[in-house]
Structure formats: structure tokens, C-alpha cells
Amino acid sequence: MAGVAAALGACYTRRVTSPSSPPLQLLIVSASIGGGHVAAARALEEAARARGLEPQHVDLLSYTPLGFRRLYRQTYFDLVRTAPDFVDWLGKRLDRRPREQRTRQERVMARLTQLISRSLLKLVRSSAPDVVLHTHFLPPAILHARRLRLPQAVVITDYAAHNLWLQPGIGRYFVASDEVAAHLQAVGVEAARVRVSGIPISGRFARAPSQAAARAALGLAPERDVLLLMAAGLSAGVLRGLLEQLATLRWPLTVVIICGRSHELVGVAERETARYRPHDAAQAVHFVVHGFTEEVPRYMAAADLLVGKPGGLTTSEALAMGLPFAVVNPYPLQEEANANFLLERGVGLRLEPLTVAPFKLRRFLEDPPRRAAMRAAARALARADAADAVISSLLEEPLAP
CATH class of the missing domain: 3.40.50.2000 (Glycogen Phosphorylase B;)
Structure with missing residues (x-):
């Protein structure tokens, strides 16, 4: 040897x-x-x-x-x-x-x-x-x-x-x-x-298009806010509960749900969103469900807020895109540490318990100065x-x- x-x-x-x-x-x-x-x-x-x-x-x-x-x-x-x-x-x-x-x-x-x-x-x-x-x-x-x-x-x-x-x-x-x-x-x-x-x-996060260009390429309505829900890693029960809460939100919002390679999560997302019957189309949440996609950098560019688990790579990608992060159900130890990093530096909020999600999300969406400040804080931490x-x-x- x-x-x-x-x-x-x-x-x-x-x-x-x-x-x-x-x-x-x-x-x-x-x-x-x-x-x-x-x-x-x-x-x-x-x-x-x-x-x-x-x-x-x-x-x-x-x-x-x-x-x-x-x-x-x-x-x-x-x-x-x-x-x-x-x-x-x-x-x-x-x-x-x-x-x-x-x-x-x-x-x-x-x-x-x-x-x-x-x-x-x-x-x-x-x-x-x-x-x-x-x-x-x-x-x-x-x-x-x-x-x-x-x-x-x-x-x-x-x-x-x-x-x-x-x-x-x-x-x-x-x-x-x-x-x-x-x-x-x-x-x-x-x-x-x-x-x-x-x-x-990936270098794709450093070469992402503008928000307007990303929305146009993805067919997302430019006049509606976009919430990107990264569902991969969530349990079926947590995803179901989160979607139930999002359906009660009254805001012109498009929720893009990316489930990754999990057929179970795709099924949960499709079933839950199919049951949604809004009364006011103008103020209703629109849901879009995807499984695995190579377009995550473009969806992040299009979004106003990311919701999901704070894995190290997802956190780093969101920062590179200047994207505020709403933390859901972090795993103990490393994801808790990532969540603390986001919260301490003014980039994140935490949706816990899930019943507060509509309240916290609406408070974020209706506060443009806060949104801009969180975007600026994310960009300051970015290391694309x-x-x-x-x-x-x-x-x-x-x-x-």
C-alpha cells in the first residue's frame, strides 16, 4: 500500500x-x-x-x-x-x-x-x-x-x-x-x-432569462404572480395539506407544482387540484402540475416565490435566481440549518403549521417593498x-x- x-x-x-x-x-x-x-x-x-x-x-x-x-x-x-x-x-x-x-x-x-x-x-x-x-x-x-x-x-x-x-x-x-x-x-x-x-x-442558473421572458416561454400569464412549489421530497400527506391550504387563498396567483420523478406525488397533486372549484376566476389560484422537468431554472426565473424543502442545492439555486423561499417541513439537522440560514438573512419565511400558509403567503404577496427586499437579500447571497x-x-x- x-x-x-x-x-x-x-x-x-x-x-x-x-x-x-x-x-x-x-x-x-x-x-x-x-x-x-x-x-x-x-x-x-x-x-x-x-x-x-x-x-x-x-x-x-x-x-x-x-x-x-x-x-x-x-x-x-x-x-x-x-x-x-x-x-x-x-x-x-x-x-x-x-x-x-x-x-x-x-x-x-x-x-x-x-x-x-x-x-x-x-x-x-x-x-x-x-x-x-x-x-x-x-x-x-x-x-x-x-x-x-x-x-x-x-x-x-x-x-x-x-x-x-x-x-x-x-x-x-x-x-x-x-x-x-x-x-x-x-x-x-x-x-x-x-x-x-x-x-x-448548474451553470443554467447563471444564464436564466428575465422573469418576463421566462413567463412568456412557459406560457404563464404575465399579470398573475407565480408561486413555484417544489414538491419533491415532501410526503404525500404534507403535499395534500399544503394544496388544501393554497386552494383557500384569494389572489391572482399561478401555482406551478413540480413533483420530480414521484408518480405518487403527481397523482396527489392532480387529484387535489382537480377538486378545486373557484368562485371568482379573477382572484382564484390557477394550478399547473408537472412531474420531472428540465425547465426548473426557467420556472425559478418566472416565479415570485419558491415553496418547498430547503435542500442545500435548492437553496443555492433559489439564491442564484434572487428568489425568496417559503420553507416547508425541513428535515432535521442539515435542512433545519439551511432554513435558519434563509430566515436569518431575510430571504425566507416558514409555513408552519400549514394552516398559516394562506395568511403568510397573502401577507408576502401584498407587500411589494418586502418582496423586493427579500429578492435583493437573495441576490446578495448568491454564488452562481x-x-x-x-x-x-x-x-x-x-x-x-
């Missing part, structure tokens, strides 16, 4: 010091637990290709047995939906003493996980990348358990850094905000290893170029092995 590490280190040194060295060999490792980690990795891949690189992007779970893959995904989502208090307790317990050095129990867990990820280790060894760039905390733990000495960087995909993100051997952490950077430094990470880049998102900032950092300040 020492020979492999030495060979990789020598290869890396030659590549970054020689004037005629080939482009940076970049391996991006994500994990498809939710969509955010993979979406961030794809944004990094896009930015790297724009710089003339040929990155390799792999999903950790593609290198694990099918049974583990299903269990890992399902267990996580079942827990956060049915036992959020337990998840919150467990997460805070694991985060009591954040640090990069692993405890015995954490080392045992990393080794157990490594046993089901041998294919990933083989890939890393065979590709001999100059840098391994992670958008999930599990892959660096696996590589550390095997004591692979490779230049590694981590992109933290939320507006908080749980202890699980901290791993020995990480040369650089890319974080969403100054607050996260301050936290890492407070728990022992040297300032030189932390970069405030923002959360990587986060993916390019990460790639630029790795190119301009190479990591030592």
Missing part, C-alpha cells in the same frame, strides 16, 4: 510542476442519497469541462451491492420522515465534539462500510487521479479507512457542516458560507484549508459561480498528496 501511495504522489508531483504536464486528472465522487450530492457533482463536472478538463464522475452507491444501496437510501428517508426527533437526537449526539480525528467507533464503522465498497477502491487505484473531489461525506471515510494517501477535497453541500463531513487527510474544504468556514476553523481545521465557494449548481470557484481553486492552488 505504501508503494501505491508513493507512486500516486510522484505522479501527482510531476503533473503539477512540469510546464508540459497534462491536464489535472480529476475524480469526482458523489452519492445518490437524495439528488443534491449528485447534482453538485454534475455541476462540478460541467465547470471542469468548461476549463478543458476531462473529469470522471462516479456515484459511490453504484459501487455497492444492490441490497445495501436500497437499504441505505430507504432507511435514511424512512427515519427522517417517521422519526425526525430520533434523527435530530442522533445527529446532535454525533456532533457533540466535531473534529477531523476519528474515534474508535467511527473507525470501525468506516471499515465496515469499506467492506462493501471494494469496487470504488479499485477504481481509485486504477485511475490514479491527481485529486479526488467528494460531494458526500461517506467516500472520504472509506478511502481513509484504507489509508490511501491521495490529494482529496470535500464540497459541503449544505449551509452547515456536521461532524461526519470532517475526515482526516482532506486537503481542502469548500463551504457554502463564511459561517461554515468559521465553524470549521473553530473545531481545528486550518484556515488555509477552507475556501468559501458556495454550493455548486460556485462550481467554477471550486475548479479554479484546485487548478490555481494544487493540493499536495
Whole structure:
């Protein structure tokens, strides 16, 4: 193993010091637990290709047995939906003493996980990348358990850094905000290893059309306000309850509901909105239901307000679009942290309980100065170029092995 590490280190040194060295060999490792980690990795891949690189992007779970893959995904989502208090307790317990050095129990867990990820280790060894760039905390733990000495960087995909993100051997952490950077430094990470880049998102969010152009392209009435409901991640019950409340709102409003790949949520949205019978067409809410769509950047450009769960990527995308965010039913830990980030900085409001949604939404809609102030606050926090900032950092300040 020492020979492999030495060979990789020598290869890396030659590549970054020689004037005629080939482009940076970049391996991006994500994990498809939710969509955010993979979406961030794809944004990094896009930015790297724009710089003339040929990155390799792999999903950790593609290198694990099918049974583990299903269990890992399902267990996580079942827990956060049915036992959020337990998840919150467990997460805070694991985060009591954040640090990069692993405890015995954490080392045992990393080794157990490594046993089901041998294919990933083989890939890393065979590709001999100059840098391994992670958008999930599990892959660096696996590589550390095997004591692979490779230049590694981590992109933290939320507006908080749980202890699980901290791993020995990480040369650089890319974080969403100054607050996260301050936290890492407070728990022992040297300032030189932390970069405030923002959360990587697709370049499409930096190239979005104007609101008027987006509405025209999507066939949305220009004289009506637009609420974009990102339903993916909501339970069927929460979506049903939210739609029931929105149907009581009296305002010239178009509600665009995007359900992602969930056929269940599409069915719920179509059934609930089909039952809606407005008495006053001019002051009625109009509903539009979609499943998966590639037009999310355009819908965000068209919208006046986004309603949904504050995942790290969705939050970052909304900020890039200057879009106020109404938070619904955040998962414990990371989504709660994202919600707090939005609320503290004047970009968000919280629809909790759902029965207050019509009251809060109407108060927002009928207050143009507040709407403008929230848009300005969102734009001030936007980091649409986060993916390019990460790639630029790795190119301009190479990591030592």
C-alpha cells in the first residue's frame, strides 16, 4: 500500500510542476442519497469541462451491492420522515465534539462500510487521479479507512457542516458560507484549508432569462404572480395539506407544482387540484402540475416565490435566481440549518403549521417593498459561480498528496 501511495504522489508531483504536464486528472465522487450530492457533482463536472478538463464522475452507491444501496437510501428517508426527533437526537449526539480525528467507533464503522465498497477502491487505484473531489461525506471515510494517501477535497453541500463531513487527510474544504468556514476553523481545521465557494449548481442558473421572458416561454400569464412549489421530497400527506391550504387563498396567483420523478406525488397533486372549484376566476389560484422537468431554472426565473424543502442545492439555486423561499417541513439537522440560514438573512419565511400558509403567503404577496427586499437579500447571497470557484481553486492552488 505504501508503494501505491508513493507512486500516486510522484505522479501527482510531476503533473503539477512540469510546464508540459497534462491536464489535472480529476475524480469526482458523489452519492445518490437524495439528488443534491449528485447534482453538485454534475455541476462540478460541467465547470471542469468548461476549463478543458476531462473529469470522471462516479456515484459511490453504484459501487455497492444492490441490497445495501436500497437499504441505505430507504432507511435514511424512512427515519427522517417517521422519526425526525430520533434523527435530530442522533445527529446532535454525533456532533457533540466535531473534529477531523476519528474515534474508535467511527473507525470501525468506516471499515465496515469499506467492506462493501471494494469496487470504488479499485477504481481509485486504477485511475490514479491527481485529486479526488467528494460531494458526500461517506467516500472520504472509506478511502481513509484504507489509508490511501491521495490529494482529496470535500464540497459541503449544505449551509452547515456536521461532524461526519470532517475526515482526516482532506486537503481542502469548500463551504457554502463564511459561517461554515468559521465553524470549521473553530473545531481545528486550518484556515488555509477552507475556501468559501458556495454550493455548486448548474451553470443554467447563471444564464436564466428575465422573469418576463421566462413567463412568456412557459406560457404563464404575465399579470398573475407565480408561486413555484417544489414538491419533491415532501410526503404525500404534507403535499395534500399544503394544496388544501393554497386552494383557500384569494389572489391572482399561478401555482406551478413540480413533483420530480414521484408518480405518487403527481397523482396527489392532480387529484387535489382537480377538486378545486373557484368562485371568482379573477382572484382564484390557477394550478399547473408537472412531474420531472428540465425547465426548473426557467420556472425559478418566472416565479415570485419558491415553496418547498430547503435542500442545500435548492437553496443555492433559489439564491442564484434572487428568489425568496417559503420553507416547508425541513428535515432535521442539515435542512433545519439551511432554513435558519434563509430566515436569518431575510430571504425566507416558514409555513408552519400549514394552516398559516394562506395568511403568510397573502401577507408576502401584498407587500411589494418586502418582496423586493427579500429578492435583493437573495441576490446578495448568491454564488452562481460556485462550481467554477471550486475548479479554479484546485487548478490555481494544487493540493499536495
